[in-house]
Amino acid sequence: MRADRPRALLPWNFPWQTNGMSDNVVAPSLVELRQRKSEKWRGFPSDVLPLPVAEMDFPIAEPIKASLRDMIDRSDTGYLGAIPELKESFASFAMSLWGWHLDPNHVRIASDVGVAAVEILRVLIKPGDKVLIDTPVYNNFFNWLNEVKAEIIEVPMRREDLHYTYDLIGIENAYKSGVKVHILCNPQNPTGTVHAKADLQKIADLALEFGVTVISDEIHAPLTYVTEEFHPFLAISDSARRVGITITSASKSFNIAGLKCAILIAEDERLNELLATMPIAVHYRASLFGGVASAAAFAHGSSWLTAALDQLDKNRKLLDSLIRSRIPAINYRIPDCSYLAWLDLSALNLGDNPAATLLERGRVALNSGHTYGAPYSQFARLNFATSPELITDGIERILKAL
Numbered sequence: 001m002r003a004d005r006p007r008a009l010l011p012w013n014f015p016w017q018t019n020g021m022s023d024n025v026v027a028p029s030l031v032e033l034r035q036r037k038s039e040k041w042r043g044f045p046s047d048v049l050p051l052p053v054a055e056m057d058f059p060i061a062e063p064i065k066a067s068l069r070d071m072i073d074r075s076d077t078g079y080l081g082a083i084p085e086l087k088e089s090f091a092s093f094a095m096s097l098w099g100w101h102l103d104p105n106h107v108r109i110a111s112d113v114g115v116a117a118v119e120i121l122r123v124l125i126k127p128g129d130k131v132l133i134d135t136p137v138y139n140n141f142f143n144w145l146n147e148v149k150a151e152i153i154e155v156p157m158r159r160e161d162l163h164y165t166y167d168l169i170g171i172e173n174a175y176k177s178g179v180k181v182h183i184l185c186n187p188q189n190p191t192g193t194v195h196a197k198a199d200l201q202k203i204a205d206l207a208l209e210f211g212v213t214v215i216s217d218e219i220h221a222p223l224t225y226v227t228e229e230f231h232p233f234l235a236i237s238d239s240a241r242r243v244g245i246t247i248t249s250a251s252k253s254f255n256i257a258g259l260k261c262a263i264l265i266a267e268d269e270r271l272n273e274l275l276a277t278m279p280i281a282v283h284y285r286a287s288l289f290g291g292v293a294s295a296a297a298f299a300h301g302s303s304w305l306t307a308a309l310d311q312l313d314k315n316r317k318l319l320d321s322l323i324r325s326r327i328p329a330i331n332y333r334i335p336d337c338s339y340l341a342w343l344d345l346s347a348l349n350l351g352d353n354p355a356a357t358l359l360e361r362g363r364v365a366l367n368s369g370h371t372y373g374a375p376y377s378q379f380a381r382l383n384f385a386t387s388p389e390l391i392t393d394g395i396e397r398i399l400k401a402l
Helices: 062-073 084-098 113-126 139-147 168-176 197-210 238-245 269-275 288-300 302-328 356-362 388-401
Strands: 107-110 129-134 153-154 158-160 163-165 179-185 213-217 244-248 262-266 340-344 379-383
Touching: 062 288, 084 107, 084 163, 084 197, 084 288, 113 179, 113 244, 113 262, 113 269, 129 139, 129 168, 139 179, 158 168, 168 179, 168 197, 168 244, 168 288, 179 197, 244 269, 244 379, 262 269, 262 302, 269 388, 302 340, 302 388, 356 379, 356 388
Parallel strands: 129 153, 129 179, 179 213, 213 244
Antiparallel strands: 107 262, 158 163, 244 262, 340 379
16 A cells, blocks of 8 residues: 655664755756756757756755765775665665565665666577567667567557556457567656556466566656555566566656666566576676665655655646646646656647657757657657746747747
8 A cells, every 4th residue: 555655764774864854856947957967968959948858857865965975975986785775775665655565685786777677688588589568668668678689569558538558458469479578667657657456467467377577667656646556566466476577766766867776676486596697797787876875765765755746746737737828739648657748749730750840949858759659759758857947948948839
């Protein structure tokens, strides 16, 4: 059962104090943001408003800052080794937020979710094997599968207006065709869909019946709004635990993607034996900073996460209001989770690639819809994890481009 809000968690002793730390989730000014060195702020000319990359403009949580300052002050900048505090803190976080009873010994480390997915696939399949994805889906799923030379099987999600659900009949037919692995985006990026427990249970049962391994990417899960209930795949049922592997990270929820640390989890003995055959470097290529910061996030970042969700809730509703009042031809459904808006721009007549047209005419950068699956060329993804002023500016730039 999902709690109304994440609670403070203190499963591990850290060498710094968290008392009195404030939860600042106010995005800096555009002038300040343009001084950042991340791809979001260096990847476009200075006259472009960048709203594509999935990172937040908010200051990171004070406990994370404190953990990193402590390491730097002590010149603790070596390689990542054993990090039991990350395993323990994530297990406590998962229990508190979702009621997921997780053995910390089942938690493994990788440098990021993409690396985890690729390395898991390397031990599960051989080149040419079929891997299923449900589109529209995070565009890097395609890159991961191309890297391992899998045959990509796409099953488009069922759509009613902009409400997406799994096509369970299509999934079953794909399983019957010889699919070896099914990668879930749970919750779904870019649509912001939090999947129904009954649908996840059906997928688990079908996967067990047809011998399919399910990899569940749950990186956006902690950003589920309080009106919805997220269900970790491995917590669904015994059948899910027999077929499932979870990959996740603190990177999206706590805005530390550049620190490079992710988590992979299997609770089935057979699957753990397979994961044990991955190269040991999968763990050691992760960042020490990332591991310690992630542990701090899961252990002490809950109040910041609550504040971030409150601000994001306001932002998703502001975006809805702006679209309705300024550009009602855009079709937008308020997402169930995270800070990504999936915009249907088909009524705007912006050509084959609306996002490219908006970049050229309006100097606002969005993600092109076709990268999430070929049928979605008239869509674009917009990141609203910024200030209300920049969200408003983004909509005004789109309007001027029409």
